[in-house]
Amino acid sequence: xxxQSAIAALGVVILLAYTLFTKRMxxxxxxxxxxxxxxxxxxxxxxxxxxxxxxxxxxxxARNLGVTIRNIGKGPALRFKGWCVSVDASFALVEAxxxxxxxxxxxxxxxxxxxxxxxxxxxxxxxxDITKYLLCVLECQDTGGYKHQFQLIYIPEPAxxxxxxxxxxxxx
Numbered sequence: 001x002x003x004q005s006a007i008a009a010l011g012v013v014i015l016l017a018y019t020l021f022t023k024r025m026x027x028x029x030x031x032x033x034x035x036x037x038x039x040x041x042x043x044x045x046x047x048x049x050x051x052x053x054x055x056x057x058x059x060x061x062a063r064n065l066g067v068t069i070r071n072i073g074k075g076p077a078l079r080f081k082g083w084c085v086s087v088d089a090s091f092a093l094v095e096a097x098x099x100x101x102x103x104x105x106x107x108x109x110x111x112x113x114x115x116x117x118x119x120x121x122x123x124x125x126x127x128x129d130i131t132k133y134l135l136c137v138l139e140c141q142d143t144g145g146y147k148h149q150f151q152l153i154y155i156p157e158p159a160x161x162x163x164x165x166x167x168x169x170x171x172x
Contacts, residue, residue, distance in 0.1 A: 041170060044142045047073030048150040050164050051120060055130040055157075063130045067108075068122040069115075069138060069150055077115040077140035077148065082108035082123035084136045091135065093151050093165045099137055108136075115140070131156050146170055 048069040056064035065084070071077055085105040108123035115121040123138055134154040141147055147169035154162050 041168075042074060044075040044144050045073050045146075045168060046071045046075050046077035046115065046117075046140060046142060046148055048077070048138065048166055050150075050152065050162070053152070053154060053162055062127040065125045065128050065130055065134065065136070065154065066122055067125070067136055067138065067152060068120060070120050071115045071117055074117055075142045076117065077121075078113075078142065080110055080112055080115050080121060080138065080140045082110055082125070082136060082138040084108060084125040084128055084134055086129060086132045087135045087153070089133050091133065091153065093153065093163060095165060096167060098147060098149055098167055098169045099135075099151060101137075102135070108138075110138075130154070 049072050051068040051070050052066070053068070054066045056066075067082070083101055083105040085102045106125060106128060108125045110121060110123045112119070112121040123136075125134075125136065128134060133156065136152040136154060138150040138152075139147060140149075149167045149169075150164065151167060152162060152164040
């Protein structure tokens with residue numbers, strides 16, 4: 001009877017040890033997969049930084065606004081395009097949120113359809129009211145088909161700093 005109880009207790013201990021071991025193996029595998037995924041994303045993702053933003057010197061409120069970006073990421077930006085819409089001064093960019101095209105948005109004319117790594121591209125928004133706050137969105141896809149957006153809030157003169165954000169549309 002004592003031997004059977006000891007064997008049963010030993011079986012429970014072995015089962016617990018096996019359960020903990022497999023749990024740790026799964027966590028380790030999950031971390032490795034996350035690292036591989038992050039590395040893969042970094043290799044295919046475009047990453048934009050603002051080069052310049054310039055309003056034209058035309059008379060009146062409706063002027064041209066040029067936004068120039070540089071792709072500092074490793075991946076190309078495919079199907080590069082932009083749109084712009086007037087927003088309220090209280091409008092704020094939300095990190096990690098892709099924006100849907102807003103009603104009344106105007107398309108920009110882009111210099112490139114594809115922006116390779118370390119390449120510069122510009123988008124011209126024609127006849128926009130640069131006396132108002134403007135949301136300018138430059139969007140593209142990477143080679144994996146994921147969507148990316150460079151979101152910029154243009155602040156009218158005298159502008160201290162135009163705020164911008166790069167958002168990646170990775171699946172969760």
